[in-house]
Each structure stands twice: as structure tokens, then as C-alpha cells.
Amino acid sequence: MKVVCIGAGYVGSVTGTALAANGHQTTVVDIDPDKIDRLNRGESPIYEPGMDTLVPELIGKSLFATSSYDPVADAEVVFIAVGTPSGADGSADLRYIKATAEQIGKRLSSDHFTVIAMKSTVPVGTAELVTTLLAETSGLTAETHFTVVSNPEFLREGYALEDVFFPDRIVIGSVHPQGLQQMRQLYQSFISREGYERLTPHFTFTYDLNAPRANYFETDTKSAELIKYASNAFLAVKISYINELARLCEVIGGNVQDIAAGMGLDSRIGHKFLQVSSGWSGSCFPKDTSEILSTSEKYGSELMVVKAAVESNERMHMYVVEKLIRRLKSLNGKRIGILGLSFKPNTDDARKTQASFIIDKLLERGALVQVHDPQGMGMFRALNPDLPIEYCHDPIQTGRLADAVVLLTHWQEYREIDWQKLASLMRQPYVLDTRNFLNPNEIQKAKIHYEGMGVSE
Ligand code: NAD
Ligand code: UGA
Numbered sequence: 001m002k003v004v005c006i007g008a009g010y011v012g013s014v015t016g017t018a019l020a021a022n023g024h025q026t027t028v029v030d031i032d033p034d035k036i037d038r039l040n041r042g043e044s045p046i047y048e049p050g051m052d053t054l055v056p057e058l059i060g061k062s063l064f065a066t067s068s069y070d071p072v073a074d075a076e077v078v079f080i081a082v083g084t085p086s087g088a089d090g091s092a093d094l095r096y097i098k099a100t101a102e103q104i105g106k107r108l109s110s111d112h113f114t115v116i117a118m119k120s121t122v123p124v125g126t127a128e129l130v131t132t133l134l135a136e137t138s139g140l141t142a143e144t145h146f147t148v149v150s151n152p153e154f155l156r157e158g159y160a161l162e163d164v165f166f167p168d169r170i171v172i173g174s175v176h177p178q179g180l181q182q183m184r185q186l187y188q189s190f191i192s193r194e195g196y197e198r199l200t201p202h203f204t205f206t207y208d209l210n211a212p213r214a215n216y217f218e219t220d221t222k223s224a225e226l227i228k229y230a231s232n233a234f235l236a237v238k239i240s241y242i243n244e245l246a247r248l249c250e251v252i253g254g255n256v257q258d259i260a261a262g263m264g265l266d267s268r269i270g271h272k273f274l275q276v277s278s279g280w281s282g283s284c285f286p287k288d289t290s291e292i293l294s295t296s297e298k299y300g301s302e303l304m305v306v307k308a309a310v311e312s313n314e315r316m317h318m319y320v321v322e323k324l325i326r327r328l329k330s331l332n333g334k335r336i337g338i339l340g341l342s343f344k345p346n347t348d349d350a351r352k353t354q355a356s357f358i359i360d361k362l363l364e365r366g367a368l369v370q371v372h373d374p375q376g377m378g379m380f381r382a383l384n385p386d387l388p389i390e391y392c393h394d395p396i397q398t399g400r401l402a403d404a405v406v407l408l409t410h411w412q413e414y415r416e417i418d419w420q421k422l423a424s425l426m427r428q429p430y431v432l433d434t435r436n437f438l439n440p441n442e443i444q445k446a447k448i449h450y451e452g453m454g455v456s457e
Helices: 010-021 033-040 051-058 070-074 093-106 125-136 159-164 179-191 196-201 221-252 255-266 285-298 304-328 354-364 375-382 395-399 412-416 419-425 441-445
Strands: 001-004 027-030 063-066 077-080 113-119 148-152 169-173 217-218 335-339 368-372 402-405 428-432 449-451
Touching: 001 010, 001 070, 001 148, 001 441, 010 027, 010 051, 010 063, 010 077, 010 159, 027 221, 051 077, 051 159, 051 196, 051 395, 063 070, 063 335, 070 093, 070 375, 077 093, 077 179, 077 304, 113 125, 113 179, 125 148, 125 169, 125 221, 148 179, 148 221, 159 368, 169 179, 179 217, 217 221, 221 255, 285 304, 304 354, 304 402, 304 428, 304 449, 335 395, 354 368, 354 375, 368 375, 368 395, 441 449
Parallel strands: 001 027, 001 077, 027 063, 077 113, 113 148, 169 217, 335 368, 335 402, 402 428, 428 449
Antiparallel strands: 148 169
16 A cells, blocks of 8 residues: 655654555655655664664665655555644643644545544544644545544554564554545554565564464544553553552562562453553653643543552652662762663653653752763753763763662663672762662672662661
8 A cells, every 4th residue: 555654753663664564655754854864874763673674675665755745645544643742731732743734634635535544642532633624724525535543553662663563452443434444454464464474584573473463443533542541541550550569668568579470460460561660751651641631630530540640650750869868868969870861771762751850859959960871862962951960971980989870771781781890980889770670689799789679678
């Protein structure tokens, strides 16, 4: 099929690449010329494992990239995958969606039926809004010449290609027969995995091709829009819950890792998303919980559980600072090393990360901060240009004259740190591991005081 994907960010570039790999003639469109140039040079516009091998393989064959919206005129399916950040009032800011709709509307053709598929995470009612905008700008009749379907994306950064090629579910919100039919045709290859043998050499992950197929779930548009927010908020609640249990364990005893393992053995609960942390963060959970809270409040039906999870999460970020104060007494003049600025490993995405919250609080208390991240330093620096912190090009350097080193993001390479060497640089050998990720024995062997989360001292 002929497909256009508007937005070459984490969702758009990965979706476009996966569609192209599945044989669809796909054009990715972005207003950012740098992202388009990178794609056309055969490079990934974002850091995401596997993209570096797939993009050069496909570009110019089934994958195309341009700043022009003109390919929309011939497309059978146009995905919208532009950003929907939080606005000033906490609800989703739809300015990029509206700008995109206007550009698509100008190119829609009456020669053939076009499906506009909303991949961006958008509030309930956005498909209706976009339908109106498209009808106004195109002069065409909605549901006769085009339809807007909701097709929320559930990929995780760091595992984006894996999630797109092997999704648990594909959700389509539409009641339009041709809209539904074109989406089924588009996703057929993802469900049948036809041609996946050809692709497997390019996967950076292993996967059993005979594993259960994606659930293909069709519903009305508003339900599909809400499934996305409901899912993200539910996952955020689950993490906040285990993080609260971690705090409880530290005062009454017990080990949160064992508690998570024991809880997860119940198949109704499951093991996933029970990993303790300094709180969830990133470009998605904070803005999506904020949007669903804002909308639910506006309609007088507040999601109280989600509100509590958001408050609890901020408390968890702060708890890390409190743990440091408990250990170091005062933070004034203390030097703190931070391992990890991205909100999770295997991504360069440093938008709205727990690191920025925690670093702010440390600086407010007079600490000196030195940081490292394998991929996230560029974006973190660009987003926080005025932060008076030192960027280290080697994780060991975060220990230089430090009173504490805090692991915030569990990058695999932090397991390989030479702790003896790091200890020799530190003023006070102390490591706070907010993910219970490091090997305490190795660290203690280097005569460093190790502290994890959710275990009473
Ligand atoms: P992103 O910021 O990485 O990418 C958005 C892209 O859209 C940017 O490259 C930007 O230049 C481009 N853009 C903005 N306005 C444009 C316009 N008028 N025309 C063409 N391009 C335009 O964002 P993202 O992380 O890919 O997220 C996109 C959407 O998908 C959001 O709604 C997000 O909530 C949702 N989502 C994200 C993820 C994720 O893991 N990042 C997962 C699922 C869903
Ligand atoms: C999340 C969802 O998992 C995706 O399904 C969704 O598509 C995406 O948001 C989105 O809508 O954008 P992502 O933000 O990439 O994906 O990352 P997650 O793996 O969900 O992690 C989110 C945050 O929770 C991270 O800070 C992570 O470290 C934290 N987390 C996750 C924990 O603290 N503990 C856990 O057990 C799991």
C-alpha cells in the first residue's frame, strides 16, 4: 500500500521504517530538515536499537523521506505521529496535530479514499476534531472521501522496533467499513508475519516467530483514544504502587524485590512493571497522566487513583534526595555523581526525566553535580542549557571527589564499571542504586557503602 507517516520522531520514524520493511511504499514527512536529511543519508533520526541497520537497507527502496506534504495526495493511509506535549493547563497541546491536519487537508484527493490514522496520543474527541479540520481545508466530504481512525501506538522506547514488529495488540478505533478494511490490509503482514524470515537478520532482538500473534482489536474511535491513556495511566499506577511498597519496606522491613517477585507469581498481577525506581518519567507517562487527569477533572469524573499515582511519583523522586540527605546529613557543598539522564536505558530521550527533577533539588540544596549518560547527554544539555552541572564522558568520572554516586538509569554498561577505580576517586565511597540493578557484592568489595531501594538497612 502507499503510506505516508507525518512525523519522523520516536514513533513516526520507527513506524515508517517497519511499514517499509513490510513492503509498503512509505514516505516519512517531517518539518525538521535535519531528521529528513538523516533518513535520506540512511541514518536513523533518533537513537533506537536496530534502526541503524534497517534504515540504510530500506531508504530509497520502500522508505522515502521528505519535508513536503505532497505524497499525501497519492496515499491510501496517512499516519499522524507528531508530538502532543502538555499544554500550560496540563491538557494535551494539539497545535502540531492541527497544523498537520491543515497540511493534509490541502492535499487530500477526491480520486481515491484516504484513511487518516491517528498514531499520536490524543484526547478523546480528537479524531472528530481532525475530521472537521480536514473537511474544512479539503472541501471534501468526510466518510465519503476520507475517514479518520484512531490507531494508538503502544511501543516502548529502547524496544520500539520489537514492539512494532511484534505488538501485543493493534487497536483500531473506527466504525467506517472501508476505513476498517484498509487498516486490516495494512496490518495483515504484521499479523501473519509473512516475510519476517527475511527481516530476522536485521532484528537486534531474538523472537520466536511462532509466538502468539498480535491481538487485533477493533472498537469505536473514542474508546480507542481512551484505551491509550487508560493503559499508560494504569502502568504508571502499577509502578507508583511498587515504589510506595519500597518506601514502606525501608521502615517496616521486608525486601521489595522479593515482594514484587512474590506478587508477580499471581498471573492476574504479573511480573512486569514492578521494578522499583526513583519514579517513572519520560516523554509519555507524565504528559499522558496529566492529560487524562485534566480531562477527567474537566468532566467532573476525576481519576483519583491516577492523581494519587502522580503525587506518589513526585514523592518518589524526592525520596532519592531524602535518602542522600539521610546519609550525607547536608547536601551543601557535597559533590554528587549521577549515572543516567535518559528516563530509561537504550534511548537518548531525556525529555521530562527523573534526573532533571532530582538534579534541580540537589542544586537547590547547594550540591555540586557531575553526570554521565551513554546516549542522553546531548538532549539533556539541549533541554537544560542553564543547569550548572558537569558532563562526564566516562561513568568513572562521576566519582571524582564525589560524596555519593547515584544510579538513576539502569544502562547495562553501568554493571561493567570498575568500582575499585571509582572508589579511588571518591571523597566518600557511597553508591545509591535507585533501580536495585548493580551488584552489591562487587561494590562492597571495593569498600564502597552500597544502598539500594526497598530494603531496610
Ligand atoms: P517526537 O517529538 O519524537 O516526534 C514528533 C515529530 O513530529 C518531530 O520530529 C517534529 O519535528 C514533527 N512535527 C511536528 N509538527 C509537524 C508538522 N506539522 N508536520 C510534520 N512533522 C511535524 O514525538 P514522539 O515521541 O514520536 O511522539 C509522537 C506521538 O506519539 C505523541 O503523541 C506521543 O505521545 C505518542 N507516543 C510516543 C511514544 C514514545 O515512546 N515516544 C510511544 C507511543 C506513543
Ligand atoms: C511507555 C509505555 O510502556 C508504552 O506502552 C507507551 O507506548 C509509551 O509509554 C508511550 O505512550 O509513549 P516508555 O515511556 O517508552 O513507554 O517506557 P516504559 O518502559 O513504559 O517506562 C516508563 C517509565 O517507567 C521509565 O521511567 C521507566 O524507568 C519506569 N519504569 C518502568 C519503572 O520505574 N519501573 C518499571 O517496572 C517499569
